[in-house]
Amino acid sequence: MKLLHKTTLYLLLAALPIALVGMYGLNAFIHRDMVHEIDELLANELTQVQEQLRKHPPDLADLPGWDPNIRITLAPLFRQSAPVYSDSVVTDLEKKESSVVRMLRATYSVGNRPYQIELQQSYLEFDEIARTLSVGVIVCFLVVLALMVLADILVTRRIWQPFYGIIRQLQQYRIEGPEESIFPASDVHEFKLLSQSLDDMSRRIRRQYAQQKQFTDNASHEMQTPLSVLSFELDLLQQSEGLSEADLNRIQQSQQAIHRLSALNKSLLLLAKIDNHQFAHHEVINLVELLDQLLAGYSDYAAHQGMTFNRLFTQQPNRPMNRQLAEILFSNLIKNAIRHGDANSSIFIQLSSTTFMITNQGEPLPFPQEQLFGRFVRNQALSQSTGLGLALVKEIAEQYGMRVHYSYLANHRRHLFQVDF
Amino acid sequence: MKILLIEDEPSLLVAMRHYLEGEHYNVSTASNFQTASVKAHDYQYDCVVVDITLPDGSGLAIVKELKAAHSQAGIIIVSAKNSLDDKLSGLDLGADDYLTKPFHLPELNARIRSVLRRRQHEGEMQLEFGSITIVPNRKQVLVASQPVELTIKEYELLLFLATNKNRLLSKSVIVEHVWGDYMDGIDSHDFLYTHVRNLRRKLLDAGSPDYITTRYGAGYIFSVGE
Numbered sequence: 001m002k003l004l005h006k007t008t009l010y011l012l013l014a015a016l017p018i019a020l021v022g023m024y025g026l027n028a029f030i031h032r033d034m035v036h037e038i039d040e041l042l043a044n045e046l047t048q049v050q051e052q053l054r055k056h057p058p059d060l061a062d063l064p065g066w067d068p069n070i071r072i073t074l075a076p077l078f079r080q081s082a083p084v085y086s087d088s089v090v091t092d093l094e095k096k097e098s099s100v101v102r103m104l105r106a107t108y109s110v111g112n113r114p115y116q117i118e119l120q121q122s123y124l125e126f127d128e129i130a131r132t133l134s135v136g137v138i139v140c141f142l143v144v145l146a147l148m149v150l151a152d153i154l155v156t157r158r159i160w161q162p163f164y165g166i167i168r169q170l171q172q173y174r175i176e177g178p179e180e181s182i183f184p185a186s187d188v189h190e191f192k193l194l195s196q197s198l199d200d201m202s203r204r205i206r207r208q209y210a211q212q213k214q215f216t217d218n219a220s221h222e223m224q225t226p227l228s229v230l231s232f233e234l235d236l237l238q239q240s241e242g243l244s245e246a247d248l249n250r251i252q253q254s255q256q257a258i259h260r261l262s263a264l265n266k267s268l269l270l271l272a273k274i275d276n277h278q279f280a281h282h283e284v285i286n287l288v289e290l291l292d293q294l295l296a297g298y299s300d301y302a303a304h305q306g307m308t309f310n311r312l313f314t315q316q317p318n319r320p321m322n323r324q325l326a327e328i329l330f331s332n333l334i335k336n337a338i339r340h341g342d343a344n345s346s347i348f349i350q351l352s353s354t355t356f357m358i359t360n361q362g363e364p365l366p367f368p369q370e371q372l373f374g375r376f377v378r379n380q381a382l383s384q385s386t387g388l389g390l391a392l393v394k395e396i397a398e399q400y401g402m403r404v405h406y407s408y409l410a411n412h413r414r415h416l417f418q419v420d421f
Numbered sequence: 422m423k424i425l426l427i428e429d430e431p432s433l434l435v436a437m438r439h440y441l442e443g444e445h446y447n448v449s450t451a452s453n454f455q456t457a458s459v460k461a462h463d464y465q466y467d468c469v470v471v472d473i474t475l476p477d478g479s480g481l482a483i484v485k486e487l488k489a490a491h492s493q494a495g496i497i498i499v500s501a502k503n504s505l506d507d508k509l510s511g512l513d514l515g516a517d518d519y520l521t522k523p524f525h526l527p528e529l530n531a532r533i534r535s536v537l538r539r540r541q542h543e544g545e546m547q548l549e550f551g552s553i554t555i556v557p558n559r560k561q562v563l564v565a566s567q568p569v570e571l572t573i574k575e576y577e578l579l580l581f582l583a584t585n586k587n588r589l590l591s592k593s594v595i596v597e598h599v600w601g602d603y604m605d606g607i608d609s610h611d612f613l614y615t616h617v618r619n620l621r622r623k624l625l626d627a628g629s630p631d632y633i634t635t636r637y638g639a640g641y642i643f644s645v646g647e
Contacts, residue, residue, distance in 0.1 A: 221474070224501040225430050228523035232436035235526040238589050238639070239443075248639035252591055259593065262523050263605055297603040300574065304612030331603065339607070 004156050008149050015145050019138050026134035034126040035102065039085055042104040042119050045070075046083065049117055050108050057110045075107050075116035082106075090120065099124050162186030166195060173202070175209050213276060220269040227262050231255065260386065267388040270328070271375070274395045279322045287330075287351060288316050294331050295349070298338060306344035315353040319421060321400055329396045332389040333358050333417055340379065340415065356419040364408055365415075372406055422537060423447045423464070427457040427471040427480060428499070437470070440526040441533070454478030461487055461494075467540065468495040468533050473507060481507075481514060488515045495536035499524075525594045527585040534584045550583045551645035552629045564627035574599055575620045582633065582643035591640040617641060 001009075049070060058072075083106035091098040104119040165184040183195040183202075237243075238251050273279060295309050302309065319326070333356075337347045341360035350357040371377045373394040378387030397404045397419060405418045424446045428434045431452065438448045449464070451457035454477040461469060461483055469487065471480040484496055498511040501522045508519045517536045520529065538546060538557050548555040554563040560576055562569045571579065577599045582590065592610035604610075621633055634642045 221501040224522040225433070228501075229430065229432045229436070231523045232433060232440075232526055236436055236439060238591065239440075245636075245638055248589075248636060252593075252639060255591060255593060258523065294603070297600065300600065300616070301604065301607060301612055304615060335603075335607070 004153060004160070008153065011145070011149060015142065019142055022141065023134050023138045026137055027130055030130040030133055031127070034123075034130060038102045038121050038123075038126065039104075042085070042102065042121055043083070045119050046104060046106055046117060049119070053108060053110050053115060053117075057113070069120050071118040071120075073116045073118075075114040088120075100127075159188060162188065162191045162195070166191070166198065170198070175205060213272075216269065216272045220265050223265050224262065227258055227265075231258050234258070264386045264388065267386055267392060271388065271392060271395055274325070274392075274399055277399075279325055279399075281322050282320045283323060284318045285321050285323060285326045286316065286318050287326075287356070288313050290326060291330060291349065291351065294327065294334055298331075298334055302338050302347070305338065305341070307338060307341055308346045309349060310346050311349045311351075313351045315351070317351065317353045317421065319400070325396045325399070329393055329419075330356070332393050333419075336360075336389060336417070337415075339385075354421050356421075357416065359409075359414045359416045361412075361414050363413070364410070369406065369408070373404070422468070423449065423466045424533065425457070425460055425464075425466045425469045425471075425494075426450045427452075427469065427475070427483065429453060429472060429475050437526065437529065441530065444530055446533075454480075454483070457483055458486060461492070462490065465492075466494045468497065468536055470497045470499060470529070470533070473498060473500040473502070473511070481511060484511065484514045484516050493540065495533075495540045497529075497532055497536060525597070527581075527588055527590055527594055528598055531581055531584045531598060548583065550586065550643075551632060553579075553583070553624065553632070555580060555583065564624060564629040567627060569623055569627045571620065571623060574616055575623070578616055578620055579624075582641060585643070587642065587644045589636055589640055589642050595640065 049072070053072070083104055086103050086105070087100060088103050089098050090101050100123045101120045102123060104117075106117050106119075108115050108117055162184050165186075169183050183198045185195060186192050234251050234255055238248065243251075291311070291313070295311065299309070334347075334349075337358050337360035340362050341347060342362050345361035348357070348359045365372065366379060367377060373390050375391040376387040377390075378385040394404055403420045405416075405420070407416050407418075408414070409416055422445075424441060426434060426437050426441070426448060428437065428450070429452050434450050434452060438450055441448050449460060449466070451460050454475045457471070457475070458478075469483070469492075471483050473480040480498060480500075484498065487494060487496060495518075496516040497518045497520060498507075498516045499520045499522065500507055500511075511519055517539065518532050520532060546557060548557065552564055554566075555561070556563065557580070560573070562571055562576060562579060578595065581595060581598050592613050596604050596607070596610045596613055599616075617633065617635075621631060625631060632643050632645055634644065636642060
């Protein structure tokens with residue numbers, strides 16, 4: 001739900017009880033005021049009636065009866081009392097309607113003749129006015145509110161424009177992108193602040209990212225130099241006269257350790273570069289050609305293990321990929337199958353337009369299947385393994401939106417790797 | 422054969438020089454861009470081995486300078502970066518080969534030899550090793566003027582061993598040279614044994630003495646024995 005919709009909704013939800021309570025409150029307030037006014041009116045009228053009675057004392061038989069609102073009767077003797085206001089219901093006989101009236105009862109003596117005066121005033125019109133007034137006010141309130149909300153919606157849309165601009169910019173933000181992104185400026189202080197903070201943050205992050213990248217780059221390159229020194233020295237040492245077989249063996253071991261360290265270093269650098277999307281140069285790769293070339297490259301190695309490749313290429317898919325990455329992806333899978341396959345077994349390789357599959361015979365994994373594509377997960381029995389080969393496979397596949405599956409077919413004792421394009 | 426080595430790491434420079442002098446090259450060295458540029462300009466070399474990253478400039482600039490001066494020297498670029506971009510731009514500039522650190526000295530020697538062979542006259546060049554003759558242009562091997570049928574791998578194996586004659590070459594170095602990057606991280610180099618055995622048998626069958634000695638557990642030496 002948009003912020004705008006949410007505020008509008010809450011505003012309207014709050015307005016409803018306010019309107020209801022307000023209407024009743026207003027009605028009650030007006031009513032109380034009216035009663036007060038009516039009482040004053042009645043008191044005035046009483047004074048006038050008393051005046052009239054005093055100036056023109058009527059005959060006993062001819063007490064004025066022409067105004068239904070004024071009733072003057074003879075009161076029982078000596079019952080003088082203070083004027084009393086009360087509400088009562090009268091029934092109009094002609095209209096057959098009953099209505100609430102305000103009534104003032106008072107006694108008044110002219111000479112020694114006591115009169116009882118009853119004055120009444122209907123609430124009817126006043127109540128109507130009160131109702132109309134309070135409903136009118138509330139309707140006005142609601143109309144004003146609706147207009148405010150409408151205006152708010154229009155204004156908010158304009159005001160939040162820079163905010164959405166910032167969000168769009170953030171969505172497109174790529175830390176490795178070529179140019180610094182500038183967040184849109186605004187005349188609203190808060191947005192300006194947000195924009196500036198994001199600009200600062202982006203600049204800081206980019207700088208750190210660049211430093212980090214530079215560091216990874218430099219670290220791995222710097223590492224190759226001492227490795228080269230070691231390797232060269234061992235190359236020279238190996239040429240010395242009078243080395244025993246054990247000495248030569250030690251040199252071999254050291255060379256292999258150097259080689260492994262260097263391979264690790266290269267793989268880590270490669271992973272970092274893939275993570276950073278530093279591989280451009282995409283070309284259309286004919287996978288059949290690539291696989292044929294790779295399988296030819298590995299045929300001597302496989303043949304030595306007594307392994308044979310069984311290939312079934314049903315289609316000739318072309319994929320847009322970086323050639324180096326494509327080679328690493330497929331050669332790592334092939335190498336993996338040869339290294340972990342049983343001697344004198346066969347490796348099946350299948351390629352269709354949507355999948356690549358490779359299976360090799362072998363014992364089940366010595367570790368949980370979920371870890372297979374993790375970094376530094378390896379079969380300890382193989383000393384030269386870096387434990388990064390399959391991590392690279394996964395990383396490269398993800399880069400190109402491909403999915404890599406692994407399963408173990410227990411009844412065939414076969415490991416199956418499948419890449420879905 | 423005059424070689425110029427351009428490398429800023431002193432210990433690498435010393436080791437390379439030592440090995441290459443053992444191969445009877447006339448070796449000059451430079452450890453920074455300035456010296457390298459002057460030497461490359463003032464003298465004629467048959468081959469220049471140049472490291473891309475120098476403290477005061479790029480090795481690629483030296484390649485450019487050499488090419489601008491129409492130098493006939495073969496150029497091998499050495500880099501700590503295994504970066505395809507560097508490799509391509511280096512080769513585009515006219516370098517003959519590209520080596521990524523760390524590499525082995527016998528490999529460097531083989532690359533230099535190969536570059537020098539390609540630089541030499543177009544004519545049929547023959548390399549004589551005892552009774553074995555190698556004709557690189559045709560990738561052919563002759564024993565007593567009779568061609569020996571070798572597979573491509575066996576040919577490359579023989580050429581590499583012969584190029585580094587009298588040197589003990591470990592199996593991993595040989596495998597890396599002949600099979601290239603494919604064998605990165607392969608645990609066992611035992612499969613090399615089959616290929617060496619086949620090569621030996623073919624050469625022996627053709628009437629050549631056995632020049633290949635096995636140093637058990639270490640590798641192979643090719644020596645003609647004066």
